Amino acid sequence: MSALAPERSSATRQRLPPEVRMRQILDAAQLEFAERGFAATRMDDIARRCGLSKGGLYAHFASKDEVFEALLSRSLTLPDLQDLPQLGGATSARGVAEWLVAQVEACLRQPGTVATFRLLVAESERVPHLVQQWQQQVVEPHQRQLAESLARAAAHLGCADSVLVRHPWLAMAPALHTMITQLLFGKCPQAGPGTSFTPSEASARDGYVEMLAVLLETPANAERM
Structure with missing residues (x-):
């Protein structure tokens, strides 16, 4: 020995x-x-x-x-939205929504994402200055990029003044819902190509896509009707 x-x-x-x-x-x-x-x-x-x-x-x-x-910064990376305006074959609101949800899924399947989110929730009151710094340096620039990319994609689809363009943070709602669900029930999606979903995960995914597609197509002034 x-x-x-x-x-x-x-x-x-x-x-x-x-x-x-x-x-x-x-x-x-x-x-x-x-x-x-x-x-x-x-x-x-x-x-x-x-x-x-x-x-x-x-x-x-x-x-x-x-x-x-x-x-x-490593484990709570946010989706890369550089390709959102070009989107290839995505010629509909649902196509844009599918692309957005796929980007969110890719981020959530990175090793350590959920564990770091759990750590962030547990420690946020003890290290508020670090959380604020992360928000300013990572989250806020990403939100600005998201707003700009969504506006360009929506204009291309003819729905420039939609609810999702007016409130781009709603595009990240699926990510937050998924992480909170994983924290509560302890199930983390596994990374890898061809990953299958449980019936409940597949249902949630379809719901995310449908919600984002509707928000992208709905005119912002319809909120007040």
């Missing part, structure tokens, strides 16, 4: 590509924060979990706050 110890020590000191080491650190931080809570977790705990010295960890992150911020 003792003969193996030097080999393990050598492995932990192995120089890894920065992206691999960063992934290890954030994976370790996610586990430590989930087990201990943000306040009780020390940089030493994260370093130990991923096989780094404390100095090695500080070479990547100056503080625990920076680790938490990086974890939010």
